[in-house]
Amino acid sequence: xxxxxxxxxxxxxxxxxxxxxxxxxxxxxxxxxxxxxxxxxxxxxxxxxxxxxxxxxxxxxxxxxxxxxxxxxxxxxxxxxxxxxxxxxxxxxxxxxxxxxxxxxxxxx
Amino acid sequence: xxxxxxxxxxxxxxxxxxxxxxxxxxxxxxxxxxxxxxxxxxxxxxxxxxxxxxxxxxxxxxxxxxxxxxxxxxxxxxxxxxxxxxxxxxxxxxxxxxxxxxxxxxxxxxxxxxxx
Numbered sequence: 001x002x003x004x005x006x007x008x009x010x011x012x013x014x015x016x017x018x019x020x021x022x023x024x025x026x027x028x029x030x031x032x033x034x035x036x037x038x039x040x041x042x043x044x045x046x047x048x049x050x051x052x053x054x055x056x057x058x059x060x061x062x063x064x065x066x067x068x069x070x071x072x073x074x075x076x077x078x079x080x081x082x083x084x085x086x087x088x089x090x091x092x093x094x095x096x097x098x099x100x101x102x103x104x105x106x107x108x109x
Numbered sequence: 110x111x112x113x114x115x116x117x118x119x120x121x122x123x124x125x126x127x128x129x130x131x132x133x134x135x136x137x138x139x140x141x142x143x144x145x146x147x148x149x150x151x152x153x154x155x156x157x158x159x160x161x162x163x164x165x166x167x168x169x170x171x172x173x174x175x176x177x178x179x180x181x182x183x184x185x186x187x188x189x190x191x192x193x194x195x196x197x198x199x200x201x202x203x204x205x206x207x208x209x210x211x212x213x214x215x216x217x218x219x220x221x222x223x224x225x
Contacts, residue, residue: 102149
């Protein structure tokens, strides 16, 4: 079966750095997505990786290793507004999105 | 504001009621989706429409009935639901259903459904 694993919950301190991991086992691979979802709001697109390596976008970076079936989302200089759930999703060989259950990130002052 | 609007935001219904969820997108996309989001579970894809044609139905019970009258509007008709159907129902749109660009999804804020 297809599976996406990510931690259920993480806690970090304002101003610090946090890394949210995502491992996947899917039928083929056509890209990996990270979305952010604040409580009661719509998920919004953060990043897309299809080739190995690091994609940087401001305070957020996303890394992919296809050989290891692994990705992480790195958040730097954490702010209180970064408290949200972070969803990892992989597009398989049929271009279907397989979703993880999300990681709830709690930022403490 | 994501360009995808869902109404109502909250809905409480009994098991014998009939209600509908509405989604409208102002992004000019040609693919629209219904997802179910339950606490601590992955998003579950329910239905996909491409150019108003249903291209995906992931074994969803018939008590959920989608309708796509045009590429900007999507409905989910609800009838004889069960308490376990209580969840957040998310609508999304994208420029392509498969291949092409990154395939980024644009989500609405969801309709929180409670079935008593």
